[in-house]
Amino acid sequence: MIMFGNNFDKVAEYYNNNAHAQKIAAKRLIEILKGMGESNLQSILELGAGNGILSNLIKNNFDYENIISTDLAYNFLKFNGEPLKVQCNISKLPFKNQSFDNVISSSTLQWIDDLDKLLKEIKHVGKKSFKGAFSIFLKGTFYEMDKVSKLTGFGNILAMKESRYYLENFYKHGFNVDFCHEEKHTIFFDSVREFLNSHKRTGATVKAKKPTTKSNYNSFLKYYKKLFSIKNKIPVSYNIGYYIITKQAGK
Template sequence: MKKRIRQCFGKAASSYSEAASVQRIVAGNCAGLCPQGDYNRVLDIGSGVGFLHEELQKRITSGCYVSLDLVSPMLLEQKGAGALLVSADGEELPFSEGCFDLLVSSSAMQWYGEPQKSIPQSFCVLKSGGRFAIAIFAEGTLRELAEISARTGFGSVKKLRSCSFYEGVFNNIPGLKVNYASEEHEVFFPSVKHFLKKHKQTGAVASSEDISWGKNKYRRFVEEYEKLYSGGSGIKASYKVFFAYGEKL
């Protein structure tokens, strides 16, 4: 799965900034959960092209901002951001315990293979008194795409975990003072073809399932999607986001 993630997001690196409109909004909302002030060392897990860093620069100052991502081409899109770019796996952080004052991550941890294990491990690098803000796409995201894919056999959508699942993960991390929030977004596209193109340009097509691109299946997919989820505003795509934010005691 990690290989597939690298491939899909690597190909989408140059188009991500323009296509990932919801991810940009989520990054801004995640940044808003971080208290304003000065932080000596900041770790941004799954930083991608740098949306969260851009937003945080409006709220905080930092001595060292570490932008970590599994996909090197995504990091290289962070031109002039002033961050220390680290190509590494967020589930296997290459840092010592207690070395960061602020831990942030937006639109990344839903790709974790073992979130029950790796999310708690992430907090080992946060020092006592450090703050954190995490945003994760949850079950309900692209529910229309998942439903029509299952009905027609066209395409494949990664199965996402629920907000309650992630709340349980964070509740089991010792020494956290944590708050939760969630939000939903509806985005409308001119056509199914336009939606699929934009979705591909974000790289979020990575899936462990086989993908079928047969013409008959595609035709049926478009027909079903338009029948069920089109209206005056266009083709609808829904997104649900889980937030966890607070302090390590």
């Protein structure tokens, strides 16, 4: 098992029941591809496929030749029903030049520190006529948790980028952005505790900057509810970017 910063390997068995926002992101990405008239996807590489939420939707909505599912987390790939799976770091893809017609990824690219490296890899493995489709969590996701963490010292969120960052990098690396759309979603939980448990079980947690105490945990529960609850429900904001890209002519 490869060890890395987040907790995806540890939560694989709980992920599917808790990945509410990730399911929305994957579903919207499929709707966007269909809305653009896509019906046949050929040979597909999926980056950070997890247990296969996106690939299952691809299967039910498109004709295609084959899908190769990649992920760093061994335990996630164990739950992924695709026959072709490769455990690897997507910033160092073990595939030849121009191997794929499509590169797709949902809810993963926000975890990549070196986007330059990843985009070079995508360019390398994508055919000239390649099409990429990505959903990415953007700044604004976990807006409430970010505010209350800063106030109480409990918890921490992943530093996410604005849409502009991805657009600039796609162009810089020789891609055209054929479609981009930013969409906000709010999911409501019955309590802050329920949200924290569910969030933990998606693996998308980031180590707190300071050691956690019972007292700052209790303050977090109290202030999240006090500042943000709506009719006794606990809102959690997500901001998701959707991008369809192709290679610029001659690149």
